[in-house]
Amino acid sequence: MIEAALGKKRPLTDREIWIMAGLILLLPFVLPYKSLAAEILIYALGAVSFNILLGFTGMLSFGHGALFGTGAYMTGLLLIHLGWHPLVTLLCSCFIGAATALVIGFFSIRQVGIYFVMLTLAFNQLAFFIVYQWKGLTGGDDGLLYVPRPDLLIFPGVEIPIHTNLQFFFFVWVVFVLCIAVIRRILDSPFGRILMAVKENPDRARAIGYKIQHFKLAAFVISGFFTGLAGGLYALFMKMVPITAVELFTSTDFIIMSLLGGLGSLYGPIIGAVVVKVASEILSEIWARWLFALGLTFIVFVLFMRGGIWGLLSMAVEKFKAGSGSEERQ
């Protein structure tokens, strides 16, 4: 009876993950530019990690540019100056992202609403400032140039090239699917449920015994871990790190993708990333002012459809199931 009430627990990878992975695999073949596919996945990863904070824990962070950017610079610098294995540099990006999130979170977590926003924004400005000033290290305004993209050494003698757009896409795809599976596991766990409770009713969560500051900080750090990874992948993707990686706009990009795709759902921001990136690449050729339409859509979604595109799809699927169910009964 209890099990029936709870529903089954999901393993790390199951049919759902493979379907998503399969759909994503189609990307480079349906888009006009193969490189766009990898870029979408990178931003999607960033948006999904951002959504852990906004959609699941209710924290609107304007500081994710800092996390993304430090991850990017970390991988870029390690590749340029130390020539480390890309996977190692990516791991370092994860940790610098988590560490930066720890610092930002430590100061910001106690605040809510606009204060939290402004504080995270201030930290983003700080990161931008440091990158801008420390020209010798980061290249400042010009960006960090000539980031190599070496082949991946898997076993001695076995090297996997990630040189072409398609090869690089497959590499990102593997990393992406793995990350999504792990994030899904985290959100499915009691931890994820507690985050949702904190989002919905922090006072009550506190009253039933949760130290919500700890959970918020943990969510921040986890978000930082994956955002840093996305940044590292970005450095490999661009073979450079532009200063825009650490700018406010990156934060707002994630916000838009998460909302359009669907707050509070794991896969929503992925859809959001696809939509926004495709619109910005393709739509912008047709109509330079496509942001206008995006802004209007954004407003409509905030007012009426916070579940985003994913929410709409879910509702459609529900209606479809209900409809076909009643047909069967007849």
Added chain:
Amino acid sequence: MILRTEHLTKHFGGLTAVNEVNLRVEEGQIHSVIGPNGAGKTTLFNMLTGEIPVSDGEIYFHEKKITGFQPHQIARARIGRSFQQTTLFTNLTVLENVRLAEHAHYSGHFSVMRHFLSFTRPVEKAWQVLEELDITDIATKKAGELPHGQQRTLEVALALAADPVLLLLDEPTSGMSPEDSVKMIRLLRKLGNRLTMVVIEHNMNLVMSISAVITVLHQGMVIASGNPSEIEKDEAVRKAYLGGHAK
């Protein structure tokens, strides 16, 4: 004495909401706190459970000072609380609500990993709570979709998740229909057999029939304290309440 407050006071700017309240709650009792609106009852509770800071005075639980404890520390000390305004996790089901509450108490302080594993033991305990409150039939309904009476019952269930020895209930029957109120009174009596309860209420039937001790607050101060028949006859209490209660 399981719960004792000494000169407990709360100022909000120029307003004194709670004034030198000395509460005495014996173990195993059902102790009611009544008083006209604005008497400071909920503010008193909020201080007891750490929702707001104390301006002056001390709170002792099992003779240990708990003044200034944070809400989660209060919960861990096995004091459960329900709220006057229903504050549930509306998007989670009834079972998920209680499970979440159970999980908070579940194991040790530093066992971080338990958050990433499963919910199994808390689920069993949560189910027991639902059974005790006789709401297992709505276990899979979303809390936001429940009728008011069942939501109030879920409120009490969340308070029970702390496996409390002391239960603080703020107007458990608020807004309930007469039938639901009767069920709640029966439930409170059942709970009163195994725990100590402090109940804020306006429902005089409830108060008179289940309380061992009644404390009356008026404008932040205790104006009377005693058993139901003493309170019934108290002049100060009658004056404070313009309307009487059913005799």
Added chain:
Amino acid sequence: MSTPVPHLSIIALPLLRGRKGGSVPAGLVLMQLLNGLVVGMIYVLVTMGLTIVFGMLNVINFAHGAFCALGAYFAFSVATLIGSWSGSFWVAVLIAPLVIGLVGAVIEVSLLRRMYDVVHEYQILLTFGVMLVIQELIIMIWGPIGKSVPMPSQLVGVIDLGVFAFPIYRIFLIIFIALVCFGVWLLIEKTSYGAIIRAGIDNRDMVNCLGIDIYKAFTIVFAFGVSLAGLGGVLVLPMRGAQPLMGDTILLLAFVVLVIGGMGSFAGAILGGLLVGVVESMMILVWPQGSMISIFAAMALVILIRPRGLLGYR
């Protein structure tokens, strides 16, 4: 937002070009102080609108800066329409805020009204979307390149203050905005409308119960707050011209002022605005790239140590 130096502060830089190396002369310091006052007054004006809206409606308006930009562009159109800028400047100063206020009223009624009891996060998201739309609209109507107008003829030239010469327009700005602030203060403290606003800040439901249509009051307050931003844009136009994204930095800094001064506090907007303006201008003298970051650092400090701001009470 791509530069570390705030949008308005660059008004000071050209005046520094003649500077030789070495220590900063006293005259320069005094002039920058005055510049700081000018910039600060703009912030005061813009933030005042923000703080009134937050104080009464408890709404965070991320589109506030975009209304500034809209005001500037609208004034530009008035100038182009009427012809000679000098007369049209005064017309613009009068009309632009009204038009912006109207736009604000429309937005409030159609969109914002549904957001009053929703958490700040969603208000920020909504008004962020509005900001995007307004900015794109500006580009669609007026094009992506910035616009500029000549200084109104009555206010051209500099006044000799002994130690240095200072543009008359900027002196006018200080005085004009001070008068506007005084007017707003009168309105809020001395009139019955103001009393309603003050009561609404304290207790929205109570005002409703008194039979006053609180929702109409909200619309008017929002329109008023937004028109102040528009006025700010008009006043900036002769100094700095208008660019589609000019609202971005102004928005950021307005929020910084809001936090430092105290959200919902009228006096806080004044104190905070002047403080930020002066700090910004003084930093330009000493360390230009550090100006933005020092302002944000100051704000961060305020949030961490005294969250309700210097003069706030929430």
